[in-house]
Structures are given as structure tokens and as C-alpha cells.
Ligand code: SF4
């Protein structure tokens with residue numbers, strides 16, 4: 001090993017570390033480690049003077065490696081890497097030893113804790129000696145985008161991107177745009193027309209010079225990586241030889257939406273057997289046709305609306321479908337205005353009125369004299385045909401929670417508020433664009449709070465109800481958020497890619513292809529001509545799975561080389 | 575057994591004043607804040623729930639509405655403006671019409687035209703009757719003495735007959751109230767003993783309205799009590815001392831002083847309540863049903879004509895005094911014969927009765943519960959034996 005000049009910095013983290021670990025002793029012990037030129041203990045390494053100390057030492061002492069013993073690298077590695085960079089040192093030559101979360105916070109004060117800190121620092125020093133300077137990569141960003149799904153989310157994303165001057169390919173599987181919103185009459189809580197909203201969007205999308213609308217089409221294949229995807233699109237309508245086209249796109253937005261829960265799966269409501277038990281979507285159809293009536297053409301006197309059909313139940317879906325409560329209240333208003341003499345009952349579990357204007361809407365629904373009945377979660381009202389003498393068609397038995405009574409509710413028309421489910425082909429879509437699904441089948445975002453529209457695959461975004469049940473405003477917000485993320489990348493022009501990724505040594509690779517399957521990010525390609533595997537560095541997340549798997553030891557993970565890891569082990573055990 | 579909901583019942587209650595009950599979303603604030611709500615009578619939320627769902631039979635069996643004095647705390651606290659206090663009031667009106675087997679009460683509460691029309695009719699008939707009677711008896715020029723137009727001995731007899739008639743109606747309705755709330759409940763282990771030991775509550779609540787005094791605003795209780803005591807005083811004077819009251823023209827201080835106090839109480843009390851209702855000064859005066867106005871105005875006029883004939887008589891204006899007397903009587907009769915058994919005034923019987931029955935019922939329920947506990951004990955012992 002060539003002679004190194006390593007600087008070691010032991011942070012006290014105020015008292016966080018110093019109360020348990022004797023930081024001065026750790027710094028002193030590090031002094032005698034091979035290659036260590038400077039070793040210091042300091043109150044707050046992350047503070048400006050702390051960083052300044054590193055910069056100065058690199059410049060004046062000619063340090064070529066830096067070890068900071070402090071908190072978790074998740075916290076401050078970027079800080080110290082930046083400091084090194086400022087002093088002209090490659091940032092990958094910095095190594096951290098976590099003596100806070102992994103030492104002082106989990107041990108009692110004393111010599112043992114200090115000894116462990118010394119071990120951790122030694123490991124870091126040994127490892128740092130083997131670090132290599134690495135360069136980050138830059139790739140081109142293609143400004144065109146593929147949007148999958150022509151519902152309210154897809155159209156919103158497409159318009160946002162197209163308005164900013166970028167080409168968008170909007171792929172819709174059915175023969176028309178609009179998605180599920182196009183099946184709805186009015187929207188809650190302001191009772192605006194869904195049709196007006198959709199017609200406006202569709203017209204704009206269709207007429208937009210920057211949007212290519214591909215109806216009855218699907219994505220068949222997606223190759224490449226962020227900024228440089230190649231999407232194969234296929235038109236399904238035309239028989240045997242469907243026309244294909246391959247387009248270059250920099251980003252993909254998945255807006256495939258949801259499908260409604262099949263009410264026939266719940267037997268208690270008699271859906272499919274009793275003619276006047278219908279689903280919310282069937283009722284929307286009735287509303288759009290402008291006449292609320294029973295199958296035999298009579299007008300209903302008693303209308304009952306049942307919430308949470310398929311949602312919030314152990315048997316079907318545990319989650320809340322989020323839009324049905326307010327849609328049910330919307331029905332109460334619509335029934336009352338169409339049939340002022342009708343009695344509307346709303347049979348719910350909990351009233352989820354969280355959206356803007358929704359609590360007020362709930363109040364107004366009570367003011368139009370809707371009868372609310374609460375049933376217990378896990379229980380389910382039962383529908384039966386009424387007896388001949390009754391003035392109603394059916395009776396709904398509810399174990400009513402607000403009174404504690406078992407109630408029989410008269411009904412002529414029963415509307416089941418069916419929940420949302422992932423589409424049947426959600427799995428296929430997820431596989432095509434390389435994103436994951438949660439236990440219910442919804443697509444998973446990169447971070448549930450801080451990164452809600454990105455996914456673990458760079459350049460692939462999700463928006464709308466394909467991510468989880470969502471109302472129109474949330475879907476639109478997500479769509480536009482995804483567009484904003486993409487526009488940000490487009491405006492930078494080039495994309496920087498982390499320097500840590502795996503590399504295949506083509507001389508050692510035997511072409512066995514084991515790694516192709518193992519990579520969770522589908523980042524490894526097989527070059528048929530050379531018969532060698534090849535890592536697409538932009539897709540690689542440096543997880544190391546392939547490195548461990550390769551039987552020929554042909555794959556090296558940059559910044560996690562065998563030499564570096566063995567040095568670290570040697571250090572900790574020395 | 576499931577109970578059939580009747581979404582139409584709420585429409586039936588609307589004419590009784592329950593207009594906002596559907597706004598309630600059962601947060602329970604009202605029952606929490608009510609000074610009178612306590613196990614086993616938890617209100618007003620629960621009766622409101624029964625009403626929303628139209629559980630008519632449950633409502634008919636409830637004593638709860640009578641345990642409410644309409645202090646209005648609940649209506650003030652309700653976040654939905656569902657007016658729970660007014661709902662309780664409406665339920666009392668509705669229950670009154672349910673207890674009443676003649677159907678007259680229902681007619682009155684559902685239409686003020688009926689109530690007012692009946693009052694006017696009875697008033698005219700009474701006026702004609704007494705005028706004819708007076709003319710056959712004596713002379714309009716004499717208020718008292720042997721030639722008196724309306725001799726107090728005859729009026730006294732008439733009063734007692736009237737009292738008998740209205741008591742018959744009131745008591746038969748009260749009996750129905752007992753049947754709905756207690757009698758028909760076969761599972762309620764009431765005993766004659768508890769009916770007897772709690773009987774003191776009837777006069778106690780009637781004369782002191784002690785429960786009402788638990789409301790935060792003592793003013794309403796005091797006014798209400800004063801009005802009631804004034805009325806009772808007047809009633810006693812008329813039923814037992816009428817001859818002395820009507821004698822004169824000298825003032826007989828031994829009876830008249832009580833009469834003056836009572837009259838002052840009546841005039842002041844009704845005037846205060848009327849003022850509150852006009853000004854809608856607090857929750858319980860915000861919604862006035864037509865029956866409330868009719869009732870107050872009637873008492874006010876009766877008291878005024880009463881004192882007027884008294885003054886005219888003492889001033890030696892016998893003809894005018896006799897005319898005032900006829901007017902007075904023709905309003906007293908409908909006030910007593912119609913308002914007491916069939917309208918707002920019936921609460922003088924139902925409210926103390928309800929408090930009394932509530933006590934009997936609570937005792938019975940407590941007994942049933944402790945009985946259950948004893949019934950369970952042998953089983954519990956067995957389980958313990960097994961465990962051992
Ligand atoms: S406070 Fe109002 S909304 Fe709440 S339970 Fe009472 S009446 Fe209903």
C-alpha cells in the first residue's frame with residue numbers, strides 16, 4: 001500500500017457522543033493507525049468551523065483521505081463529501097464511522113463503548129485507504145414523455161407537459177378518453193358537472209399540437225433508463241398484425257386508475273338477485289339518463305344508500321376507497337332534488353368527510369333530511385324482500401350503532417357504494433415499467449410523504465388512483481406534481497447519475513446470465529453479440545445482489561469493492 | 575326482533591315543532607351538558623335518535639321528554655343547530671296528543687286555527703249561557719246581593735262541575751300515559767310498594783319544581799314557580815272562597831290580599847314570559863309554537879278581566895262589573911276546559927307524574943339488575959369450583 005495521508009475527525013456531537021465515548025481517547029488511538037496524518041476530536045464536526053477544519057487540513061496537511069467518526073452517514077455524509085470537494089478532494093474519498101447511532105446511543109458510558117468506537121474508526125481508516133476517486137456520470141434527458149392512461153390524471157399530466165412545449169404520447173387502452181370520471185354525473189361536494197370538466201379536458205388534449213393521443217393502444221415494452229427510454233406502443237384494435245411504433249421518451253407517467261369492486265362478491269345485499277339493488281356506477285348511469293326509477297318503471301319512495309361495499313372489511317379490502325362517502329351524500333342531494341317526496345337513508349360505517357368543503361356538504365345533506373344509520377365495521381346490513389303488506393319493496397336490517405337497536409329499514413331502491421380496486425392488469429403494467437405494488441395491488445411511490453409521485457425506478461412516475469384510491473382533486477394534483485418533476489429534469493437538460501454502480505468485467509464474464517434475473521431493478525442487459533452481460537449504470541442502485549451472485553466474480557460494485565470490504569473487516573477485528 | 579324504522583314519522587312531528595331534528599349527527603354534546611340527563615334517562619340525544627328513525631313505540635314509552643325543563647343548554651351547545659331542546663319540547667306536545675284519547679289535543683297542536691276556533695266557540699257559548707242564566711236569575715244592575723246577575727253560589731257549583739269534567743279528561747289521559755310508559759311493559763318488576771314510597775314526589779315536584787332549580791339560569795325557574803303558585807292560590811280562592819271573594823263592595827282583606835298577590839304574580843309572570851318569547855332572549859324562547867302564544871295570552875287576558883271586574887265592582891259600577899265578569903268567565907272556561915286536558919297546560923299533571931313514574935321505574939330497573947346479578951352467582955361459583 002502506498003503511503004496515505006488520512007485525516008481522522010472524531011465528533012462529540014455536543015454531549016450525544018462525548019457523554020458515553022471518550023472522544024479524545026478515540027482520536028488519540030487513531031493517531032497511530034497506518035497512514036493517519038491528522039487526528040482530531042471536535043464538538044460539532046458538521047458545524048461550519050468543523051467543516052472548515054477538514055477543508056484546511058486537506059489543503060495544508062495534504063490529506064488524501066478523510067474519515068469522520070460521527071452520526072449516521074444518512075445524516076451528514078453529503079455534508080462531509082461537499083467539504084472534501086470544496087478542498088479539491090474527490091468526494092468518494094471520504095468515509096464515515098457511525099459512533100452515535102451504532103455506539104453512544106445504544107451503550108452505557110465506559111471503556112467498552114470507547115473501545116467499540118476505536119474499532120469502528122479503525123475499520124473506517126482501513127477502508128478509506130482503499131477508496132478510489134469516482135466520477136459521477138451525466139446522461140442526456142429526452143424531453144418527450146409517455147403518459148399511460150387517458151383518465152383525468154393522465155390528461156392533466158399530458159396537458160401540463162405539453163403546455164410547457166414538450167411532446168407527450170398519451171396511450172389509452174379504450175376507444176375514448178375520460179376514464180372513470182366520464183362515467184359520473186355530478187361531482188361532490190360542489191355538485192359541478194363531471195361531463196363539463198371532462199369534455200373540456202378531452203377537447204384540449206385532442207387539439208393540442210404537442211399531444212399524440214393513441215387510443216386503443218398499450219405499452220408493450222419499455223427499454224432503457226431515465227432520460228433515455230424506448231417505449232414500444234401497440235395498437236390493439238386492428239386484428240392480426242397490430243401496428244407497432246417505438247418512441248424515445250425521457251420519462252413515463254403511469255395513470256392507469258382503478259376499477260370498481262364487483263358487488264356480486266358480497267352476498268348479503270342480494271346484488272344480481274334483487275332487481276333494485278344497484279351499484280353506484282349503475283346509479284350514475286341512471287342520473288345521466290335523467291330518471292331515477294325502479295326496474296319496473298315506478299318511482300322509488302324509499303332510497304337507501306349503503307357505504308363501504310368491498311372497502312374497510314376484513315373479507316375484501318381493508319382500505320378506505322375515499323370517494324364513496326361524499327359520492328353517497330351527493331346521491332342524497334340528487335335524489336332529493338329529483339324526487340322531493342322520497343325518503344333517503346344513508347347507511348354508513350364512519351362518515352369520512354375530510355376533503356375541502358366536505359364537512360359542510362355533510363351538514364347540508366342532513367339539512368335535506370337524510371336519515372343516517374350507522375352500522376358496525378365488520379358487520380353488514382342484510383337485505384330481504386318486504387312482505388306483501390309493506391309499503392316498500394325491500395327491508396334492510398341494520399345493527400344500528402347510534403341507538404343500539406336492530407333496525408329494519410324500508411327501501412325500494414338500494415344503491416351500493418362499491419369501492420375501488422387496482423385494475424386486473426396492474427401487475428402487468430408494474431412489470432413493464434418496473435415498479436412495485438403493495439399488498440393490495442396499488443403501485444408504490446418512492447416515499448409515502450416526501451416523494452409521493454416518483455417510484456423506485458428513476459424516470460417512472462405514478463399519479464391518480466393507480467397509486468391508491470383518490471378523488472379528482474388529489475388525482476389532478478398528483479398528475480401535475482409528476483409533470484413538475486419531469487419539467488424540472490427537462491430544464492436541467494442533463495441528468496447526473498450517482499457514481500456508485502456495478503460494473504461487469506467482460507473478460508471474466510462467462511455469459512451465464514444469472515445476474516440478469518437477479519437484479520431487482522432490471523438494470524442488467526445481455527449483449528447477444530458479445531455474449532456478455534452489461535450493467536446499465538443509470539438503472540443500477542448499487543444494491544450488490546449481482547456482485548454476490550456472479551459465479552465468475554466478474555462484477556464489481558464501485559465503492560463496494562472486495563478489497564474495501566475486506567479492509568473494513570480487517571480493521572474492525574484488528 | 576328488529577324494530578321497523580319509519581322515516582315518515584318525522585313529518586308527523588314537524589307541526590309539533592320538531593323541524594331541525596334531522597340535522598343531529600349524534601356527537602352527544604347535548605346529553606353531556608344537560609343537567610338532568612342521567613342513567614337510565616339519557617337525553618336529549620337518545621329520544622332524538624328514536625325520532626329520526628321513527629321508532630314511534632319507543633317514543634311513546636319514554637318519560638325522558640318530561641324530565642327536561644327546557645333550560646336550553648343543549649341547544650346552545652349543539653354544533654349542528656339541531657335544536658335538541660326544542661325537539662324535547664315538540665316531543666312533549668306530541669306525547670300530550672298521544673296520551674289524549676279524544677283526539678282534540680292532536681287537532682290543537684297540528685293547527686292553531688282549530689285551537690283558537692275552539693276557544694272562541696267555547697267562549698261565545700259560555701258568554702251566551704251565562705248571559706241567559708243571569709237574565710233569568712237577576713238583574714244586570716246588581717253584582718252581588720239577592721238580585722245578583724251571577725250569584726256566586728251558582729257560579730261556585732258551576733266551578734266544581736267544570737273541575738270535575740276537566741279532571742276526568744286529564745286523569746284518563748294520565749292513566750294512558752302510565753300505560754304507555756309503565757303498564758304495558760310486562761318485564762318491568764314494579765311493586766306496589768315502590769309506587770307508594772315514591773308517592774311524595776308528586777306533590778313535592780308539583781309545588782316546588784325543585785328539579786327546575788338545577789338549571790344554570792335560575793330566573794326561568796323562579797318566574798315559572800311564581801306563576802304556578804299564583805295560579806294555585808287563585809284556584810284555591812275561587813274553589814273554596816268564591817262567595818267571600820265576590821262579596822262586597824268592601825274589600826275583604828283576609829281573602830283579597832292573597833288575591834292581589836296572585837293577580838300580580840299572574841300578570842307579571844305572563845308578561846315576563848311573553849317578553850322573553852317576543853325578544854327570543856335565550857334558547858328556550860327562540861322557537862314559539864302557536865300553542866305557547868295562545869296559552870300565555872289567554873292567562874294574561876283572564877287575569878286582566880278578573881282584576882277589572884273586581885275594580886269595577888268595588889267602584890260601584892255594577893253593570894260594567896257584570897259585563898267584565900261575563901267576559902272573564904267566557905275566557906276562564908275555555909282556558910280550563912281546553913288548555914288543561916288538551917294543550918300546553920296539561921304539563922301541570924304530566925311533568926310531576928313523569929318524575930314520580932321515573933323514580934318507580936328506575937327502582938324497578940335497579941332491582942332487575944341486581945336480580946340478574948344474583949341469578950348469575952351460582953354459575954360463577956361453579957366456574958370457580960372447576961378452576962379449583
Ligand atoms: S349536540 Fe346536537 S348534534 Fe350533538 S347529539 Fe345533541 S342534538 Fe345531536
Ligand code: SF4
Nearest residue numbers: 608642644645646648
Ligand atoms: S333543554 Fe335542558 S333539560 Fe331539556 S334536554 Fe336540553 S339541556 Fe336537558
